[in-house]
Amino acid sequence: MTYLEYVVEKVSQNGRVGRLSYNGQDFRTPLLFPVVSLITGTTANGGGLWKYILQADHSNGLLRRNLPVMSQVLHFLDFIPKKQNALATWRKLGIKRRYLEDVCLPVEYTAPIFLDSGGFKLLWNNSIDLSAYGLSMEDGQGFQSILKLQENFGGDIIATLDYPLPPKLAASEAKERMQKSLDNAIAAARLLQKPSHWKPFLYVAAHGQDRDSMSNYVRQVFDEAEKEELKYYNFGLAVGSLVPLRGAHKTTIIVDLIKGLQDSIPAHRKNITPIHVFGITGSLIPILAYLGVDSFDSSSYVQETRSLSYINPETMRPQPVLEMEELTCNYRVCQQANLEHIQDALISEVSGKPVHNGNYKSKYYADIALHNLEMDFRIVDQTREAIEADYLQEYLIEHIKKLKHLQPAIDAIASEDIELKIRLSRTLISVSKKQEFKKNEQVISLKYKPDDFNVLNNGYAPLSGKHIMLIIPCSGEKPYSKSRSHRFITERIEKALGDVTTLVDKVTLSGLYGPVPEKYEDAALVVMHELAISIVDCLDKKLYLRSP
Structure with missing residues (x-):
């Protein structure tokens, strides 16, 4: 060979x-x-x-x-x-x-x-x-x-x-x-x-x-x-x-x-x-x-x-081929x-x-x-x-001028490259303060399995006074109720129903566990689990x- x-x-x-x-x-x-x-x-x-x-x-x-x-x-x-x-x-x-x-x-x-x-x-x-x-x-x-x-x-x-x-x-x-x-x-x-x-x-x-x-x-x-x-x-x-x-x-x-x-x-x-x-x-x-x-x-x-999508040869951006x-x-x-x-x-x-x-x-x-x-x-x-x-x-440098979203990456390089840093100071406005990482991001675990949480085994029953069950899909952000999508839904329901909202019991459909009532959303095995399908x-x- x-x-x-x-x-x-x-x-x-x-x-x-x-x-x-x-x-x-x-x-x-x-x-x-x-x-x-x-x-x-x-x-x-x-x-x-x-x-x-x-x-x-x-x-x-x-x-x-x-x-x-x-x-x-x-x-x-x-x-x-x-x-x-x-x-x-x-x-x-x-x-x-x-x-x-x-x-x-x-x-x-x-x-x-x-x-x-x-x-x-x-x-x-x-x-x-x-x-x-x-x-x-x-x-x-x-x-x-x-x-x-x-x-x-x-x-x-x-x-x-x-x-x-x-x-x-x-x-x-x-x-x-x-x-x-x-x-x-x-x-x-x-x-x-x-x-x-x-x-x-x-x-x-x-x-x-x-x-x-x-x-x-x-x-x-x-x-x-x-x-x-x-x-x-x-x-x-x-x-x-x-x-x-x-x-x-x-x-x-x-x-x-x-x-x-x-x-x-x-x-x-x-x-x-x-x-x-x-x-x-x-x-x-x-x-x-x-x-x-x-x-x-x-x-x-x-x-x-x-x-x-067809990549435009001039802008290098995708454009709809049908248009x-x-x-x-x-x-x-x-x-x-x-x-x-x-x-x-x-x-x-x-x-x-x-x-x-x-x-x-x-x-x-x-x-x-x-x-x-x-x-x-x-x-x-x-x-x-x-x-x-x-x-x-x-x-x-010319490449970054056309693609401003890459500025944080070149700033990260320039932090240890004096020559590049000097050139950038002459040609570009640094946006290095806008770092994309978050210190308090929620960590995830791959150890949780579908059987680790089952609402039927937890003695769950709707809270007293709750007469309406709202079932909605899970969100990537957890706890679910703090996610942007769930907050949006909650705001719209409150606006539409007013005081009747107190009768609603929210249940989220988790891809791993199935139904997750709101009272369990803060549990570690719910907050930390992650389920993803390979695109x-x-x-x-x-x-x-x-x-x-």
Whole structure:
């Protein structure tokens, strides 16, 4: 097997340019890995939207263009669940061979495939049942099961099995999950450094709740790496748990986490340790590259497509594709596309067969997705060019001028970068006082289960004098009655009913526990529990099922 090698080509004061060499091909960093679903059916011919993103569009498909891609190793659970025989064939032949042999016009894909561990599925869970496939995540076997799948599918780059940290998780539970991630990483590295025909490049997943905990985590990784059996084993670091922070616009925390990671990389390891960030792309790319991040991955290009959003090439903001009058992008998929056909297809009620202009809906969803992805590629290319020209600081400042919401992130960097701070003082008005973190945020716990609270077991009865039961959905903020949505409902009811409001007994429907009467809202097991559904998991299924 051809090994992958990472080399730093240029280190500037701000950011660096590197090279991933694989199979006689060179890929420059900073580099973007599009996140894709590769196993979407019993053969490589299926896939709905993914079929066109990957290979059915012969001019623009990512595999046809031989671009490096990332895939979550457990994504097959969303497409061929409980089809053990079908998965067995994928495992026997590997992904690249399936696309070479199954597709009518064979896909001769030779670029590296980055297989993530699927740890994101563990963001709100402690385990996944893989027993149907002869695999187990229990009793310390998880990292081996994931490694086996990564090997079977032919991963050229892989990430260790990790347990991401939900925002606001109790510190004790975060420490426990970080230790499990660390144990998996070291065990995987020890196993992979032994003689074998399969030698993927390993990224150790890294997590932390703040700068200190991230720094401590990475320090432990390298303490283990300096031991004799791993002393000459090269690996990268892949930062996880950032997607929820990005969604909550907590960019200064993201900056601090990257700083914490950099703090603990030994000097002699810095130029041989590539840094990847999971799930962060778009406008944060120049900021993260400035901090020394080498690669990124993106699934947002597909998420934006689901909402029928087209990234405007000028403003880099999403706009409704159904309201557009022309395609202003000069990227080739847009030059080949017909906006009227796209809009007609997206509103068509035809399903399971070509729309009136001869193509399946999936083709038009893919057109939008590939355009959106190209906008991310463009930012990465511009960032790399700025580093090569020793112009990244200037590029970053111009970038922030257009995107004021990123000002807190650059202020966080400037707090330890005197040159940048001086330049900012000349060109921008600092808003560093507007920090986004809150000192008294309610912590959450993942330890609570549905049976921990049952209103029927608590002897509940409506309070005396209450004759009306109001049942409303739960809110993300707790206690429920103090949330914005519940306060709004209460205010409207009081305004409409007046004194009759005293007759109302409010019950909230919790996603975990079911009915929660108001008198129990302050209980720790109600306030601290957290139930979340992975939007990413749902996304693949909906886009796959929407059209062939």
